[in-house]
Amino acid sequence: MNKNRKITILGCCFAFVLIMFLFIINSGMKLKYDMKARSIAESVRKNKAVEFKTFGVKISRLKYGYTIYNADKDVYNVVYYAKWIEEEDPDWFFVRVELTGSKLIFVDVDDSNGYAGEKEKNIKKIISVPSSPDGKKSKWVRVDRIKFHSIISTFLWSALFLILIMLFLFNKSNIKRLFNTFYKKIINKDGESDKSLIENSNNNITKLEELSQMLKMGLITDEEFQSKKMDILEKM
Structure with a gap:
Protein backbone atom coordinates (compact mmCIF):
# COMPACT_ATOMS: atom_id res chain seq x y z
CA MET A 1 0.00 0.00 0.00
CA ASN A 2 1.55 3.34 -1.06
CA LYS A 3 1.94 6.39 1.20
CA ASN A 4 -0.88 8.45 -0.35
CA ARG A 5 -3.35 5.62 0.08
CA LYS A 6 -2.37 5.12 3.73
CA ILE A 7 -2.78 8.83 4.46
CA THR A 8 -6.18 8.84 2.77
CA ILE A 9 -7.46 5.82 4.68
CA LEU A 10 -6.20 7.22 8.00
CA GLY A 11 -7.82 10.58 7.24
CA CYS A 12 -11.10 8.87 6.37
CA CYS A 13 -11.04 6.89 9.62
CA PHE A 14 -10.22 10.03 11.60
CA ALA A 15 -13.12 11.98 10.05
CA PHE A 16 -15.48 9.08 10.70
CA VAL A 17 -14.41 8.90 14.36
CA LEU A 18 -14.96 12.65 14.76
CA ILE A 19 -18.46 12.41 13.27
CA MET A 20 -19.35 9.51 15.55
CA PHE A 21 -17.94 11.46 18.51
CA LEU A 22 -20.09 14.46 17.59
CA PHE A 23 -23.16 12.22 17.26
CA ILE A 24 -22.56 10.51 20.62
CA ILE A 25 -21.92 13.80 22.44
CA ASN A 26 -25.08 15.39 21.03
CA SER A 27 -27.16 12.31 21.78
CA GLY A 28 -25.85 12.28 25.35
CA MET A 29 -26.65 15.96 25.87
CA LYS A 30 -30.22 15.49 24.63
CA LEU A 31 -30.66 12.35 26.72
CA LYS A 32 -29.73 14.28 29.88
CA TYR A 33 -32.84 16.47 29.58
CA ASP A 34 -35.05 13.93 27.84
CA MET A 35 -34.71 11.46 30.72
CA LYS A 36 -36.00 14.06 33.19
CA ALA A 37 -38.85 15.46 31.11
CA ARG A 38 -40.23 12.75 28.82
CA SER A 39 -42.37 10.90 31.37
CA ILE A 40 -44.01 14.19 32.40
CA ALA A 41 -44.63 15.21 28.78
CA GLU A 42 -45.95 11.75 27.97
CA SER A 43 -48.50 11.94 30.80
CA VAL A 44 -49.83 15.20 29.29
CA ARG A 45 -50.07 13.58 25.87
CA LYS A 46 -51.94 10.57 27.27
CA ASN A 47 -54.44 12.81 29.08
CA LYS A 48 -55.09 14.73 25.85
CA ALA A 49 -55.44 11.48 23.92
CA VAL A 50 -58.11 10.25 26.36
CA GLU A 51 -59.89 13.61 26.30
CA PHE A 52 -60.20 13.71 22.51
CA LYS A 53 -60.69 9.99 21.93
CA THR A 54 -64.48 10.36 21.98
CA PHE A 55 -64.21 12.80 19.05
CA GLY A 56 -62.22 10.27 17.01
CA VAL A 57 -59.08 12.38 17.22
CA LYS A 58 -55.70 10.79 17.97
CA ILE A 59 -52.25 12.11 18.81
CA SER A 60 -49.06 10.62 17.39
CA ARG A 61 -46.17 9.73 19.68
CA LEU A 62 -44.13 12.55 21.16
CA LYS A 63 -40.89 13.56 19.49
CA TYR A 64 -38.11 15.46 21.20
CA GLY A 65 -37.77 19.05 19.99
CA TYR A 66 -35.14 21.04 21.88
CA THR A 67 -34.00 22.23 25.30
CA ILE A 68 -33.29 25.90 26.07
CA TYR A 69 -31.93 27.52 29.21
CA ASN A 70 -32.40 30.93 30.84
CA ALA A 71 -29.46 31.77 33.11
CA ASP A 72 -31.26 34.71 34.78
CA LYS A 73 -34.07 32.42 35.98
CA ASP A 74 -32.04 29.19 36.15
CA VAL A 75 -34.83 27.51 34.18
CA TYR A 76 -34.77 24.90 31.43
CA ASN A 77 -37.58 24.40 28.92
CA VAL A 78 -37.70 20.96 27.31
CA VAL A 79 -40.07 20.99 24.33
CA TYR A 80 -41.73 18.02 22.63
CA TYR A 81 -44.10 17.88 19.69
CA ALA A 82 -46.66 15.47 18.25
CA LYS A 83 -49.25 15.52 15.47
CA TRP A 84 -53.03 15.55 15.74
CA ILE A 85 -53.88 12.85 13.20
CA GLU A 86 -57.44 13.82 12.33
CA GLU A 87 -56.93 15.30 8.88
CA GLU A 88 -54.48 15.74 6.00
CA ASP A 89 -53.31 19.21 7.12
CA PRO A 90 -52.16 18.52 10.67
CA ASP A 91 -52.22 20.72 13.73
CA TRP A 92 -49.21 20.21 15.94
CA PHE A 93 -49.37 19.50 19.63
CA PHE A 94 -46.55 20.87 21.80
CA VAL A 95 -45.62 20.05 25.38
CA ARG A 96 -43.22 22.26 27.33
CA VAL A 97 -41.69 20.86 30.50
CA GLU A 98 -40.01 23.37 32.82
CA LEU A 99 -37.05 22.23 34.93
CA THR A 100 -34.69 24.10 37.23
CA GLY A 101 -31.31 23.79 38.91
CA SER A 102 -28.37 21.49 38.30
CA LYS A 103 -30.47 18.46 39.30
CA LEU A 104 -33.17 19.43 36.78
CA ILE A 105 -36.01 19.54 39.28
CA PHE A 106 -39.52 19.65 37.76
CA VAL A 107 -41.26 23.04 38.01
CA ASP A 108 -44.16 23.22 35.55
CA VAL A 109 -45.66 21.76 32.37
CA ASP A 110 -48.05 23.07 29.75
CA ASP A 111 -49.27 22.24 26.25
CA SER A 112 -50.28 24.20 23.19
CA ASN A 113 -51.30 23.84 19.56
CA GLY A 114 -50.09 25.60 16.47
CA TYR A 115 -48.68 25.66 12.96
CA ALA A 116 -51.79 24.26 11.25
CA GLY A 117 -50.97 22.66 7.91
CA GLU A 118 -47.22 22.63 8.45
CA LYS A 119 -45.20 19.56 7.50
CA GLU A 120 -42.89 17.97 10.04
CA LYS A 121 -39.74 19.14 8.28
CA ASN A 122 -40.98 22.73 8.63
CA ILE A 123 -41.81 22.14 12.30
CA LYS A 124 -38.25 20.94 12.86
CA LYS A 125 -36.91 24.11 11.24
CA ILE A 126 -39.14 26.25 13.45
CA ILE A 127 -38.18 24.57 16.70
CA SER A 128 -34.48 24.29 15.85
CA VAL A 129 -34.03 28.04 16.53
CA PRO A 130 -36.61 28.74 19.23
CA SER A 131 -37.68 32.25 20.14
CA SER A 132 -38.08 33.38 23.74
CA PRO A 133 -40.96 31.27 25.10
CA ASP A 134 -42.09 33.97 27.54
CA GLY A 135 -42.21 36.72 24.91
CA LYS A 136 -39.68 38.84 26.81
CA LYS A 137 -36.12 39.86 26.05
CA SER A 138 -34.58 37.43 28.54
CA LYS A 139 -31.87 35.36 26.89
CA TRP A 140 -32.64 31.72 26.17
CA VAL A 141 -29.80 29.51 24.92
CA ARG A 142 -30.08 26.07 23.38
CA VAL A 143 -28.13 23.65 25.57
CA ASP A 144 -28.81 20.19 24.14
CA ARG A 145 -26.06 20.29 21.53
CA ILE A 146 -22.47 21.39 21.43
CA LYS A 147 -21.56 24.94 20.48
CA PHE A 148 -21.20 25.60 16.75
CA HIS A 149 -22.95 22.28 16.13
CA SER A 150 -24.06 23.10 12.57
CA ILE A 151 -20.68 24.50 11.50
CA ILE A 152 -18.75 21.55 12.95
CA SER A 153 -21.14 19.01 11.42
CA THR A 154 -20.93 20.65 8.00
CA PHE A 155 -17.14 20.79 8.19
CA LEU A 156 -16.78 17.15 9.24
CA TRP A 157 -19.18 15.81 6.61
CA SER A 158 -17.43 17.89 3.94
CA ALA A 159 -14.05 16.60 5.09
CA LEU A 160 -15.29 13.00 4.99
CA PHE A 161 -16.72 13.51 1.51
CA LEU A 162 -13.44 14.97 0.22
CA ILE A 163 -11.42 12.16 1.78
CA LEU A 164 -13.67 9.56 0.14
CA ILE A 165 -13.16 11.27 -3.23
CA MET A 166 -9.37 11.24 -2.69
CA LEU A 167 -9.51 7.58 -1.69
CA PHE A 168 -11.44 6.80 -4.86
CA LEU A 169 -8.98 8.72 -7.05
CA PHE A 170 -5.93 7.06 -5.46
CA ASN A 171 -7.46 3.63 -5.93
CA LYS A 172 -9.35 4.23 -9.16
Whole structure:
Protein backbone atom coordinates (compact mmCIF):
# COMPACT_ATOMS: atom_id res chain seq x y z
CA MET A 1 0.00 0.00 0.00
CA ASN A 2 1.55 3.34 -1.06
CA LYS A 3 1.94 6.39 1.20
CA ASN A 4 -0.88 8.45 -0.35
CA ARG A 5 -3.35 5.62 0.08
CA LYS A 6 -2.37 5.12 3.73
CA ILE A 7 -2.78 8.83 4.46
CA THR A 8 -6.18 8.84 2.77
CA ILE A 9 -7.46 5.82 4.68
CA LEU A 10 -6.20 7.22 8.00
CA GLY A 11 -7.82 10.58 7.24
CA CYS A 12 -11.10 8.87 6.37
CA CYS A 13 -11.04 6.89 9.62
CA PHE A 14 -10.22 10.03 11.60
CA ALA A 15 -13.12 11.98 10.05
CA PHE A 16 -15.48 9.08 10.70
CA VAL A 17 -14.41 8.90 14.36
CA LEU A 18 -14.96 12.65 14.76
CA ILE A 19 -18.46 12.41 13.27
CA MET A 20 -19.35 9.51 15.55
CA PHE A 21 -17.94 11.46 18.51
CA LEU A 22 -20.09 14.46 17.59
CA PHE A 23 -23.16 12.22 17.26
CA ILE A 24 -22.56 10.51 20.62
CA ILE A 25 -21.92 13.80 22.44
CA ASN A 26 -25.08 15.39 21.03
CA SER A 27 -27.16 12.31 21.78
CA GLY A 28 -25.85 12.28 25.35
CA MET A 29 -26.65 15.96 25.87
CA LYS A 30 -30.22 15.49 24.63
CA LEU A 31 -30.66 12.35 26.72
CA LYS A 32 -29.73 14.28 29.88
CA TYR A 33 -32.84 16.47 29.58
CA ASP A 34 -35.05 13.93 27.84
CA MET A 35 -34.71 11.46 30.72
CA LYS A 36 -36.00 14.06 33.19
CA ALA A 37 -38.85 15.46 31.11
CA ARG A 38 -40.23 12.75 28.82
CA SER A 39 -42.37 10.90 31.37
CA ILE A 40 -44.01 14.19 32.40
CA ALA A 41 -44.63 15.21 28.78
CA GLU A 42 -45.95 11.75 27.97
CA SER A 43 -48.50 11.94 30.80
CA VAL A 44 -49.83 15.20 29.29
CA ARG A 45 -50.07 13.58 25.87
CA LYS A 46 -51.94 10.57 27.27
CA ASN A 47 -54.44 12.81 29.08
CA LYS A 48 -55.09 14.73 25.85
CA ALA A 49 -55.44 11.48 23.92
CA VAL A 50 -58.11 10.25 26.36
CA GLU A 51 -59.89 13.61 26.30
CA PHE A 52 -60.20 13.71 22.51
CA LYS A 53 -60.69 9.99 21.93
CA THR A 54 -64.48 10.36 21.98
CA PHE A 55 -64.21 12.80 19.05
CA GLY A 56 -62.22 10.27 17.01
CA VAL A 57 -59.08 12.38 17.22
CA LYS A 58 -55.70 10.79 17.97
CA ILE A 59 -52.25 12.11 18.81
CA SER A 60 -49.06 10.62 17.39
CA ARG A 61 -46.17 9.73 19.68
CA LEU A 62 -44.13 12.55 21.16
CA LYS A 63 -40.89 13.56 19.49
CA TYR A 64 -38.11 15.46 21.20
CA GLY A 65 -37.77 19.05 19.99
CA TYR A 66 -35.14 21.04 21.88
CA THR A 67 -34.00 22.23 25.30
CA ILE A 68 -33.29 25.90 26.07
CA TYR A 69 -31.93 27.52 29.21
CA ASN A 70 -32.40 30.93 30.84
CA ALA A 71 -29.46 31.77 33.11
CA ASP A 72 -31.26 34.71 34.78
CA LYS A 73 -34.07 32.42 35.98
CA ASP A 74 -32.04 29.19 36.15
CA VAL A 75 -34.83 27.51 34.18
CA TYR A 76 -34.77 24.90 31.43
CA ASN A 77 -37.58 24.40 28.92
CA VAL A 78 -37.70 20.96 27.31
CA VAL A 79 -40.07 20.99 24.33
CA TYR A 80 -41.73 18.02 22.63
CA TYR A 81 -44.10 17.88 19.69
CA ALA A 82 -46.66 15.47 18.25
CA LYS A 83 -49.25 15.52 15.47
CA TRP A 84 -53.03 15.55 15.74
CA ILE A 85 -53.88 12.85 13.20
CA GLU A 86 -57.44 13.82 12.33
CA GLU A 87 -56.93 15.30 8.88
CA GLU A 88 -54.48 15.74 6.00
CA ASP A 89 -53.31 19.21 7.12
CA PRO A 90 -52.16 18.52 10.67
CA ASP A 91 -52.22 20.72 13.73
CA TRP A 92 -49.21 20.21 15.94
CA PHE A 93 -49.37 19.50 19.63
CA PHE A 94 -46.55 20.87 21.80
CA VAL A 95 -45.62 20.05 25.38
CA ARG A 96 -43.22 22.26 27.33
CA VAL A 97 -41.69 20.86 30.50
CA GLU A 98 -40.01 23.37 32.82
CA LEU A 99 -37.05 22.23 34.93
CA THR A 100 -34.69 24.10 37.23
CA GLY A 101 -31.31 23.79 38.91
CA SER A 102 -28.37 21.49 38.30
CA LYS A 103 -30.47 18.46 39.30
CA LEU A 104 -33.17 19.43 36.78
CA ILE A 105 -36.01 19.54 39.28
CA PHE A 106 -39.52 19.65 37.76
CA VAL A 107 -41.26 23.04 38.01
CA ASP A 108 -44.16 23.22 35.55
CA VAL A 109 -45.66 21.76 32.37
CA ASP A 110 -48.05 23.07 29.75
CA ASP A 111 -49.27 22.24 26.25
CA SER A 112 -50.28 24.20 23.19
CA ASN A 113 -51.30 23.84 19.56
CA GLY A 114 -50.09 25.60 16.47
CA TYR A 115 -48.68 25.66 12.96
CA ALA A 116 -51.79 24.26 11.25
CA GLY A 117 -50.97 22.66 7.91
CA GLU A 118 -47.22 22.63 8.45
CA LYS A 119 -45.20 19.56 7.50
CA GLU A 120 -42.89 17.97 10.04
CA LYS A 121 -39.74 19.14 8.28
CA ASN A 122 -40.98 22.73 8.63
CA ILE A 123 -41.81 22.14 12.30
CA LYS A 124 -38.25 20.94 12.86
CA LYS A 125 -36.91 24.11 11.24
CA ILE A 126 -39.14 26.25 13.45
CA ILE A 127 -38.18 24.57 16.70
CA SER A 128 -34.48 24.29 15.85
CA VAL A 129 -34.03 28.04 16.53
CA PRO A 130 -36.61 28.74 19.23
CA SER A 131 -37.68 32.25 20.14
CA SER A 132 -38.08 33.38 23.74
CA PRO A 133 -40.96 31.27 25.10
CA ASP A 134 -42.09 33.97 27.54
CA GLY A 135 -42.21 36.72 24.91
CA LYS A 136 -39.68 38.84 26.81
CA LYS A 137 -36.12 39.86 26.05
CA SER A 138 -34.58 37.43 28.54
CA LYS A 139 -31.87 35.36 26.89
CA TRP A 140 -32.64 31.72 26.17
CA VAL A 141 -29.80 29.51 24.92
CA ARG A 142 -30.08 26.07 23.38
CA VAL A 143 -28.13 23.65 25.57
CA ASP A 144 -28.81 20.19 24.14
CA ARG A 145 -26.06 20.29 21.53
CA ILE A 146 -22.47 21.39 21.43
CA LYS A 147 -21.56 24.94 20.48
CA PHE A 148 -21.20 25.60 16.75
CA HIS A 149 -22.95 22.28 16.13
CA SER A 150 -24.06 23.10 12.57
CA ILE A 151 -20.68 24.50 11.50
CA ILE A 152 -18.75 21.55 12.95
CA SER A 153 -21.14 19.01 11.42
CA THR A 154 -20.93 20.65 8.00
CA PHE A 155 -17.14 20.79 8.19
CA LEU A 156 -16.78 17.15 9.24
CA TRP A 157 -19.18 15.81 6.61
CA SER A 158 -17.43 17.89 3.94
CA ALA A 159 -14.05 16.60 5.09
CA LEU A 160 -15.29 13.00 4.99
CA PHE A 161 -16.72 13.51 1.51
CA LEU A 162 -13.44 14.97 0.22
CA ILE A 163 -11.42 12.16 1.78
CA LEU A 164 -13.67 9.56 0.14
CA ILE A 165 -13.16 11.27 -3.23
CA MET A 166 -9.37 11.24 -2.69
CA LEU A 167 -9.51 7.58 -1.69
CA PHE A 168 -11.44 6.80 -4.86
CA LEU A 169 -8.98 8.72 -7.05
CA PHE A 170 -5.93 7.06 -5.46
CA ASN A 171 -7.46 3.63 -5.93
CA LYS A 172 -9.35 4.23 -9.16
CA SER A 173 -7.60 1.47 -11.09
CA ASN A 174 -8.05 -1.09 -8.31
CA ILE A 175 -11.72 -0.21 -7.85
CA LYS A 176 -12.29 -0.46 -11.61
CA ARG A 177 -10.57 -3.84 -11.73
CA LEU A 178 -12.64 -5.17 -8.81
CA PHE A 179 -15.83 -3.86 -10.37
CA ASN A 180 -15.05 -5.47 -13.73
CA THR A 181 -14.23 -8.78 -12.06
CA PHE A 182 -17.44 -8.75 -10.04
CA TYR A 183 -19.49 -7.65 -13.06
CA LYS A 184 -18.06 -10.40 -15.26
CA LYS A 185 -18.80 -13.03 -12.63
CA ILE A 186 -22.45 -11.97 -12.46
CA ILE A 187 -22.90 -11.62 -16.23
CA ASN A 188 -21.06 -14.81 -17.16
CA LYS A 189 -22.46 -17.01 -14.44
CA ASP A 190 -25.46 -18.12 -16.49
CA GLY A 191 -23.54 -17.87 -19.76
CA GLU A 192 -20.83 -20.23 -18.58
CA SER A 193 -23.45 -22.67 -17.38
CA ASP A 194 -25.18 -22.62 -20.77
CA LYS A 195 -21.84 -22.98 -22.55
CA SER A 196 -20.96 -25.99 -20.41
CA LEU A 197 -24.28 -27.66 -21.25
CA ILE A 198 -23.77 -27.10 -24.97
CA GLU A 199 -20.23 -28.54 -24.83
CA ASN A 200 -21.43 -31.63 -22.93
CA SER A 201 -24.25 -32.13 -25.41
CA ASN A 202 -21.88 -31.90 -28.37
CA ASN A 203 -19.49 -34.39 -26.74
CA ASN A 204 -22.29 -36.88 -26.19
CA ILE A 205 -23.47 -36.56 -29.79
CA THR A 206 -19.91 -37.19 -30.96
CA LYS A 207 -19.70 -40.28 -28.75
CA LEU A 208 -22.97 -41.63 -30.22
CA GLU A 209 -21.66 -41.13 -33.76
CA GLU A 210 -18.42 -42.91 -32.87
CA LEU A 211 -20.37 -45.73 -31.26
CA SER A 212 -22.51 -46.11 -34.39
CA GLN A 213 -19.41 -46.32 -36.56
CA MET A 214 -17.93 -49.01 -34.29
CA LEU A 215 -21.15 -51.06 -34.66
CA LYS A 216 -21.03 -50.79 -38.47
CA MET A 217 -17.40 -51.90 -38.48
CA GLY A 218 -18.28 -54.89 -36.30
CA LEU A 219 -16.08 -53.79 -33.45
CA ILE A 220 -18.93 -54.10 -30.96
CA THR A 221 -22.07 -56.22 -30.79
CA ASP A 222 -25.60 -54.86 -31.02
CA GLU A 223 -26.13 -55.55 -27.29
CA GLU A 224 -22.98 -53.57 -26.40
CA PHE A 225 -24.08 -50.76 -28.71
CA GLN A 226 -27.51 -50.51 -27.04
CA SER A 227 -25.97 -50.62 -23.55
CA LYS A 228 -23.42 -47.86 -24.31
CA LYS A 229 -26.09 -45.82 -26.10
CA MET A 230 -28.35 -45.89 -23.02
CA ASP A 231 -25.46 -44.81 -20.76
CA ILE A 232 -24.76 -41.78 -22.98
CA LEU A 233 -28.44 -40.81 -23.25
CA GLU A 234 -28.83 -40.95 -19.47
CA LYS A 235 -25.91 -38.54 -19.03
CA MET A 236 -27.56 -36.11 -21.46
